[in-house]
Amino acid sequence: MPTRRSAAALALAVGLVVIAGGTAGLLLTRHSTPAMRPAAAGVAALPAPTGPIVAPPQSAAPKPVAAPVSLTIPLIGVQTRLITLGLTPAGGLQVPSSTAVAGWYTGSPRPGAIGSAVIVGHIDSLSGPGVFYRLSELAVGDKVYVRRADGTLVEFRVTSVRTYLKDGFPTEDVYGPVPDPELRLITCGGAFDAATGHYLSNIVVYATEVS
Numbered sequence: 001m002p003t004r005r006s007a008a009a010l011a012l013a014v015g016l017v018v019i020a021g022g023t024a025g026l027l028l029t030r031h032s033t034p035a036m037r038p039a040a041a042g043v044a045a046l047p048a049p050t051g052p053i054v055a056p057p058q059s060a061a062p063k064p065v066a067a068p069v070s071l072t073i074p075l076i077g078v079q080t081r082l083i084t085l086g087l088t089p090a091g092g093l094q095v096p097s098s099t100a101v102a103g104w105y106t107g108s109p110r111p112g113a114i115g116s117a118v119i120v121g122h123i124d125s126l127s128g129p130g131v132f133y134r135l136s137e138l139a140v141g142d143k144v145y146v147r148r149a150d151g152t153l154v155e156f157r158v159t160s161v162r163t164y165l166k167d168g169f170p171t172e173d174v175y176g177p178v179p180d181p182e183l184r185l186i187t188c189g190g191a192f193d194a195a196t197g198h199y200l201s202n203i204v205v206y207a208t209e210v211s
Contacts, residue, residue: 009089014184034066056195063150065111065113065152065154066151067104068082068147068148069082069149070082071144071147073144074143075137078102078134078140080101080102080131082102082146083101084106085105092121094185096131099125100130100139101133102119102185104121105119108184111148111183113208114179114180115181115182116178116183118175118183119182119184119185121187123135123188123199130187135187135204135205136161138158140159140160141157144185146183155211156207157208157210159206160206161206162206163202164201164202166198166200166201174186181208181209182208182209185210187202190202190203
């Protein structure tokens, strides 16, 4: 016949099991909440350009422009400073360490100079939406503004919004030479693979300078 002490110990053990089960349930609930993703792992998988990223020089030397410092997209509520990004040791495109800011890839032209200027941002993270969470909502004709270090403001208008599966990312179209000042805004998107913690696609917004 069990003693009073052993009965108390058994009750305590059962209580701990119940508590542990409740905690596990909370964790599962948190992980299944929509829009709460790991930190935009898809953006980190972007390939870096493998060829020239600016058009061949014209007969007249182009006027130099100042470095970009901020990005504004009124339609989707984006107002962010721009950090500088390079390449990772593995040769991939760096991404911002924070989901709250976007970054300009310094291997691309400065916005407003001839060529495809590249700006990258996260879509979301475990803490909520990132700076480019609504990037896919942009449409042809929408306005994008980049402020530069000398105070000048360059205006772009969206010409296309595309979604590409990662294994079909069009490196040449995104990074390749163009004859006029253009802009590429890049984030991850499409379906989210919970098993790998990656989005399956990338969203690319193409825009051309009009200012």
